[in-house]
Amino acid sequence: MSAIHAPVPGFESIAEATNRFFDAITIDRPAQRVNWTLIDDETLFQPVSAGRARDRTMDPSRIGETLHLRIERQTLRRLPDSGGVLFTIGTTVSPLTALSSAQRKDLAGTLAEVGEQTQA
Numbered sequence: 405m406s407a408i409h410a411p412v413p414g415f416e417s418i419a420e421a422t423n424r425f426f427d428a429i430t431i432d433r434p435a436q437r438v439n440w441t442l443i444d445d446e447t448l449f450q451p452v453s454a455g456r457a458r459d460r461t462m463d464p465s466r467i468g469e470t471l472h473l474r475i476e477r478q479t480l481r482r483l484p485d486s487g488g489v490l491f492t493i494g495t496t497v498s499p500l501t502a503l504s505s506a507q508r509k510d511l512a513g514t515l516a517e518v519g520e521q522t523q524a
Contacts (some may be wrong), residue, residue: 434481446472470500
């Protein structure tokens with residue numbers, strides 16, 4: 405798990421808890437999690453983001469059209485025969501203009517609370 409999540413800011417501090425989480429997944433008790441990010445490319449398949457050039461000169465009047473909210477719903481289930489963990493992912497990508505005013509307000513509040521490394 406540590407190798408997969410190496411690019412995630414601050415992962416080192418939660419690596420042990422993450423490993424315990426995966427060890428606790430049972431056949432009859434699947435797990436799910438949701439994560440999100442803001443991206444300037446609505447393409448669903450985003451295999452490499454670390455080396456990708458980022459446009460830091462966006463026109464503020466077009467941020468809602470330029471940036472997209474990417475939400476991933478991930479499920480994990482222990483397989484009965486192999487004991488392996490099946491990982492599934494469902495992804496939606498929406499321009500910020502598609503969010504309601506309440507959703508935009510919630511997002512702005514969340515962004516105000518996250519650290520700079522997460523914002524990068």
